[in-house]
Structures are given as C-alpha cells and as structure tokens.
Amino acid sequence: MKIIDGKVISQAIKDEVRDKIVKGNIKACLAVILVGSDPASGVYVNNKKKACEYCGIKSLSYELPDSSTEEEVLALIDKLNKDDEVTGILCQLPLPSHINEDKVIDAISPLKDVDGFSKLSVGALSIGAPGFVSCTPAGIIQLLKRSDIAISGKRCVVMGRSNIVGKPMAMLLLRENGTVTVTHSKTENIKEITKEADILVVAVGKPEMVDASYVKDGAVVIDVGIHRLDPEKNNGRKLCGDVKYDEVSKVASAITPVPGGVGPMTIAMLMYNTLEGALRS
Ligand code: NAP
Numbered sequence: 055m056k057i058i059d060g061k062v063i064s065q066a067i068k069d070e071v072r073d074k075i076v077k078g079n080i081k082a083c084l085a086v087i088l089v090g091s092d093p094a095s096g097v098y099v100n101n102k103k104k105a106c107e108y109c110g111i112k113s114l115s116y117e118l119p120d121s122s123t124e125e126e127v128l129a130l131i132d133k134l135n136k137d138d139e140v141t142g143i144l145c146q147l148p149l150p151s152h153i154n155e156d157k158v159i160d161a162i163s164p165l166k167d168v169d170g171f172s173k174l175s176v177g178a179l180s181i182g183a184p185g186f187v188s189c190t191p192a193g194i195i196q197l198l199k200r201s202d203i204a205i206s207g208k209r210c211v212v213m214g215r216s217n218i219v220g221k222p223m224a225m226l227l228l229r230e231n232g233t234v235t236v237t238h239s240k241t242e243n244i245k246e247i248t249k250e251a252d253i254l255v256v257a258v259g260k261p262e263m264v265d266a267s268y269v270k271d272g273a274v275v276i277d278v279g280i281h282r283l284d285p286e287k288n289n290g291r292k293l294c295g296d297v298k299y300d301e302v303s304k305v306a307s308a309i310t311p312v313p314g315g316v317g318p319m320t321i322a323m324l325m326y327n328t329l330e331g332a333l334r335s
Contacts, residue, residue: 056201056308058276060315063200064193064322068109071325075110075332082332083112084142084168084324085134089127089153090120095146101321102144109325114140124153128161135163141335142168142328165334168327171218179225186327191223193319194255194276195230203253203274203308206231211248213237213264213296214257219278223255244268256296266301275306278316 075082084106088099099115106113116130127145134140143166149155159167164174170186178185198205210232214220220236227234232253237244248254248268256264257278269275279296288294295312303309310316 055303055306057303058197058201058308058310058315060193060197060310060318063197064318066200067196067319067322068105068325071111071322071329072109074329080329080332081112081139082110082141082328083114083139084144084328085114085116085137085140087116087118087127087130087143087145089118089122089145090150092148095148099146102324105321105325106328109329111325111328112139120150122150122153124157127153127158131158131161135161135166138335140166141332142166144169144324166331168324168331170222170327176217176222179222179229182229186330187226187323188218188222189320189323189327190219190278190316191226192326193323194223194278194316195226196323197276197310197316197319198253198274201308205253208232208252209250210234210253210255211237211251212255212257213244213248214255214259214278216257216259219257223257227253227255258296260296261294262298263296264302265298266305269302269305271305272307273305275302275309276316277310277312280312280317 086099086102088095103113134143143162145158159171160173162172167175167186170188175185179187210227212220212224215236215238224234224236235247237247245268249270251273253274255276261281275297277295277297281294283291283294285292293313
C-alpha cells in the first residue's frame with residue numbers, strides 16, 4: 055500500500071512555481087480579500103500570504119470589516135480587475151451573510167479568478183475551454199499523476215457534488231478520460247457504486263464516514279475531508295478525514311492521509327494558478 059504524500063508533492067509544485075517566477079523574472083501578484091474576522095479564514099489567508107512569499111509572488115491583502123457592504127466589496131473587485139499589476143484575485147469564503155457570495159465571486163475577472171469558482175471558470179472547465187480550475191480538485195489530479203496512477207479508462211467515483219470539490223473533480227477526471235460516476239446524499243445503494251471504483255474520491259464532509267465496506271480491494275482512495283478532533287479524546291489526533299484511514303488503508307492500493315494528503319495541495323495549486331494568471335496577462 056502506497057501513502058500518497060501531499061506534503062512532498064505540494065512542495066515540489068511550489069518549488070516549480072518559484073523556479074519559473076525567478077528564472078523568467080515574472081511579475082505575479084495575488085490580491086486576497088478577507089471580509090470580517092472569522093478566525094479560520096484569517097489562518098487560511100495568512101498561509102496563502104506565506105506561500106506567496108515563498109514562491110516570489112507579491113501579495114496584496116485587503117482586510118475589510120464585517121460591516122462592509124456588498125457594494126464596497128464589488129467596488130474593490132472592480133478596482134483590482136482593472137489594476138494591471140494584479141494577476142490573481144481571491145475572496146476568502148465564507149462572506150458575511152448580508153453579502154451575496156455568488157455575485158462577489160462572479161464579479162472577479164475570469165482572467166484573474168485563481169480560485170476558479172466563478173460561473174465562467176466553471177463553465178470553461180465543463181466545455182474543456184481554457185480557464186482556472188478550482189485548486190483542491192486540480193491538486194488531486196496532480197497527486198494522482200505525480201504518483202504514477204493512471205486515470206484514463208479507469209472507473210472513477212466521486213462521493214460529493216459540491217461546486218468547489220465534487221463537481222469540478224468529476225469534470226477533471228472526465229477530462230483525463232476516466233469513466234466517472236458522482237454520488238451524493240440521495241444516492242441509493244451507494245456502496246454498490248463505490249465498490250466499483252478504481253479511483254474513489256471522497257468529499258462528503260462527514261468524519262470517517264467511508265470505511266472498508268465502501269472500497270474495492272486495490273482501489274486508490276483520495277480523502278478530501280478535513281475535520282478537527284479533540285486530541286484529548288482521540289489519542290492525540292487533531293484532524294481526521296472523511297475516510298476511516300486505519301481500515302481503508304488495509305484494502306486500498308494507495309491512499310491520501312489526513313493531514314498531509316489533499317490539504318497541502320490546495321495552496322500549492324493556488325500558487326500555480328497565480329503563476330498561470332501572470333503568464334496569461
Ligand atoms: P459539502 O459542500 O458539504 O458537500 C458534501 C457533499 O457530500 C454533498 O454533495 C452531499 O450530498 C454529499 N454527502 C453528504 N452526506 C453524504 C452521504 N451520507 N452519502 C453520500 N454523499 C453524501 O462539502 P465540500 O465543500 O465538498 O467538502 C467536503 C469535505 O472536503 C469537507 O470535509 C471539507 O472540509 C473538505 N475540504 C477540504 C479541502 C482541502 O483539503 N483543501 C477543500 C475543500 C473542502 P448532497 O449534495 O445531496 O447534499
């Protein structure tokens with residue numbers, strides 16, 4: 055059984071981005087908008103800034119108060135869309151409830167939408183046109199490719215159909231010539247479907263829901279879930295995924311751990327997308 059090491063692979067991607075930026079003297083600049091004071095969002099934004107620094111990408115940070123209006127956020131995005139120095143824009147989610155997330159995300163120029171969340175980016179992915187791809191699923195494709203796991207012709211099952219993980223994941227696996235099935239909370243006889251998967255991507259948002267009874271012998275299992283645990287009640291473990299790792303790792307041929315699997319890939323792919331944005335501009 056192979057453990058797919060997201061730390062090593064994400065580091066390699068960040069190093070490649072840094073190399074291209076330094077050698078090509080590329081001016082890349084990521085503008086990050088944070089509205090409100092959600093502590094988890096603050097941590098994510100900080101990690102993104104650190105990764106930018108590592109890769110030689112300039113980062114601009116806009117920290118707006120909770121009381122900001124939708125118009126103010128849209129006006130800032132409009133300004134950043136027109137700013138030639140800025141090659142990537144992202145708005146940290148979730149936004150406060152009085153702001154329409156879809157409206158804000160769709161206001162980001164498709165040329166700078168490095169998160170790949172806007173309707174235009176998602177539409178481009180669906181028809182195979184160039185555009186930014188959502189970082190987590192794009193990172194999963196990199197994990198598979200860089201671990202020499204073939205996708206073409208394989209039976210791929212994606213558990214979960216969210217707009218940021220499940221749906222783009224399915225489109226990307228299809229683009230790689232996988233034969234793809236998507237399951238969700240209304241799927242009947244779900245195990246019959248998941249047990250057919252050569253590659254099983256689990257993004258259900260339910261701690262350790264997927265045990266060995268969902269998995270075919272020798273399948274590749276990608277666990278997208280991240281859940282915090284109380285270390286005192288869990289033998290020192292601070293995080294778990296959507297997959298029961300101890301059980302599933304005994305039947306899988308390859309698996310991503312949590313932490314250290316899919317998680318680190320998301321920021322690495324954000325750096326990759328920001329470089330792409332700079333090259334396109
Ligand atoms: P989400 O929006 O909550 O979507 C969960 C999906 O799972 C939904 O489509 C839901 O079906 C389906 N589902 C729920 N319960 C199910 C069940 N019992 N059987 C089958 N399907 C079920 O979650 P998400 O945003 O895609 O995230 C999924 C997980 O990935 C979360 O743990 C999240 O924290 C993690 N995540 C990690 C990263 C990262 O590593 N960087 C990034 C994003 C998300 P319905 O559509 O029918 O409700």
